[in-house]
Every structure is written in structure tokens, then in C-alpha cells.
Amino acid sequence: MPxxxxxxxxxxxxxxxARIAVLIPCYNEEVAIPGVVRAFRAxxxxxxxxxxxxxxRDRTREVAAAxxxxxxxxxxxxxxxxxxxxxxxxEADVYVLVDGDGTYxxxxxxxxxxxxxxxxxxxxxxxxxxxxxxxxxxxRPGHRFGNAVLTGMVRLIFGDRIxxxxxxxxxxxRRFVKSFPALAEGFETETEFTxxxxxxxxxVGELRTAYGERPHGSVSKLNTWRDGFRILRxxxxxxxxxxxxxxxxxxxxxxxxxxxxxxxPVLFDYLRTGLVPRLxxxxxxxxxxxxxxxxxxxxxxxxxxxxxxxxAKRIAYLGVPAPDFAVTPPPRPGT
Numbered sequence: 001m002p003x004x005x006x007x008x009x010x011x012x013x014x015x016x017x018a019r020i021a022v023l024i025p026c027y028n029e030e031v032a033i034p035g036v037v038r039a040f041r042a043x044x045x046x047x048x049x050x051x052x053x054x055x056x057r058d059r060t061r062e063v064a065a066a067x068x069x070x071x072x073x074x075x076x077x078x079x080x081x082x083x084x085x086x087x088x089x090x091e092a093d094v095y096v097l098v099d100g101d102g103t104y105x106x107x108x109x110x111x112x113x114x115x116x117x118x119x120x121x122x123x124x125x126x127x128x129x130x131x132x133x134x135x136x137x138x139x140r141p142g143h144r145f146g147n148a149v150l151t152g153m154v155r156l157i158f159g160d161r162i163x164x165x166x167x168x169x170x171x172x173x174r175r176f177v178k179s180f181p182a183l184a185e186g187f188e189t190e191t192e193f194t195x196x197x198x199x200x201x202x203x204v205g206e207l208r209t210a211y212g213e214r215p216h217g218s219v220s221k222l223n224t225w226r227d228g229f230r231i232l233r234x235x236x237x238x239x240x241x242x243x244x245x246x247x248x249x250x251x252x253x254x255x256x257x258x259x260x261x262x263x264x265p266v267l268f269d270y271l272r273t274g275l276v277p278r279l280x281x282x283x284x285x286x287x288x289x290x291x292x293x294x295x296x297x298x299x300x301x302x303x304x305x306x307x308x309x310x311x312a313k314r315i316a317y318l319g320v321p322a323p324d325f326a327v328t329p330p331p332r333p334g335t
Contacts, residue, residue, distance in 0.1 A: 018093040024064075029101060032101050032215045033064045033069075038067050081185055101214050102212075112126060124171040125164060128164055128211035154195065162204070179319070180196055192238070200310070202317075242310075251295045255292035
């Protein structure tokens, strides 16, 4: 029997043994992107930094290239479209995805990569932590509240293994990236990352990272209400697609409750008088009852279909080899 090849090594202080790609989607980030590129080149000196320009109207491409990034373009507008293109184009062992706005701490990336490889994880999320001086501007209360609500919904529906679903700072394994069916167009792509990992029960981890303000002159592209509603819609659609029995059972329960509320007065009138004076109400309650039964049956059928889809995604995930890096543990103090 031929021997298995020896695993490649990963130094404890510098993840230089892995092919690491830093992926930075950008739209009008001329002010922030040079600093982001330089910071990640310093933190991960053996990594290739890729900047994908998404129809910027400023000098994002030029300044990113001057800072040392490999610059490419994606004409379809939206972060989700850029992520789909990056995941398809780039070959690496480890993928570091970060926003190009300069709010995330590049110095945390070696620890995130090391955690991914040491624990053989498929996704590590940088959980945002803003200090008291920057919390109001860098991580606004409205955004924190919205993140808490949306993350809470996903934890309730899909599992409670994540605490910051909307973080734009992630490290992925190759098999996550190459088995991820990227369908989102905009900022809801982070929700897709999380649900994909939770649904397939992938090993995931988190690391607390500093979250700061944008550089002066840089403007956020996130619209709190519009993008919040898009993320909420994505959660509902993912629940319908990934947990159809629960979704349609909930719909059926609401319809059944309405049918019962309409039917009870008709039943009481019939028991008291022997007549059905509110015939349209009786017909409506019957229709709602049938709709409730139909919703439950649809949930049962779609649950079987979803199970087959989940098995196919799992097989695609397992079709990508796991990383073969041997991680050298950090030296003990005094040795």
C-alpha cells in the first residue's frame, strides 16, 4: 500500500505553509483600500491579496494595485455577486474574506487562519468588538440591535453556534468555498454563509476581533433599513427552502387558527338555533381549514425534497479534500 504524503507544516507564528488568499470586495473605497491591502500584506506576508472592484467610480482599482493587490473586476453590482465570482475564480487552501472599508483588524487574521487549520474548521468568524470610544460611530446602536435580532432569528431556526451573523470578516476552508452555492446578490451573503455552515453541520469557530471606524472621508454603503429588510427576507426564504416542514407547519397553524376563530361562532349559532345564518363565514372557515391542511402536506413533501438536496450538498462538500497541514503548537514559556 502506498504511503500517504506527509502533511505540509504550518508555523505556529506565521501561517506560511498554506496558500492563503485574502479576498476584498470593493465599491468606491479609494480612501480605505490602500491601508487595508498594506495591513493584510503585513499580517499575512505569504498571502495573495485580491481586490475585486464592483463598478467603482473613483480610483479604487489604481490605488489598490499600487498598494500591492491583484485587482480584478465584477460588473454585476452587489457584494453577493462579487463573492460568487471570487469563490469561483480563486484557488487557495485558506480564504480570508474581509470588507475593504478599513474597519476590521488585519492583525487578527493569522490567529483566525491558525484556528481554522489547528481545529480543522470550515469557517471562522471575526466577532466584532468595538471599544467604548468608537462604539457609537463604528458599530452604531441601530446596527447592533438589528444584528442581534437577525442573529437571534437564525440561532433559533438553524442552531445557536454563531453570535455575529453579519460580520464581514471570515476565514474559510477550501471545501467550504468550493461547495458553497452562492445565490445572494447583496449584503445578505453573510446570512447565506452562516446558514450554509449550520445546515450542513460544518465545524465552525469564532474569534473576537477589534472593530473600528472607517478612515476619514470613507462612506458606508450599507443602508440600515433597506439592507436589513433584504436580510430578513433572505432569512425567511432560507427557512422556507431549508426548513420547509417548520415553515409550512407555521403557515398551516396560522390558517387553522383563523379557520377555528371563524368557525366557532357559526357552530354556536347552529347548536343554539339549528340554523347556519352565516353561511359565507362557514364556507370561508372551511376553505381556510383546507388551506391549512394543504400547507402541512406541502411541508411534508418539500421536507423530503430538501433532505435530498441537503444530501447532495453534503456529498459535494465531502468531495473537496480536507486541508493536510500539520500545525506546530506554540512553544511553552521558558523552553
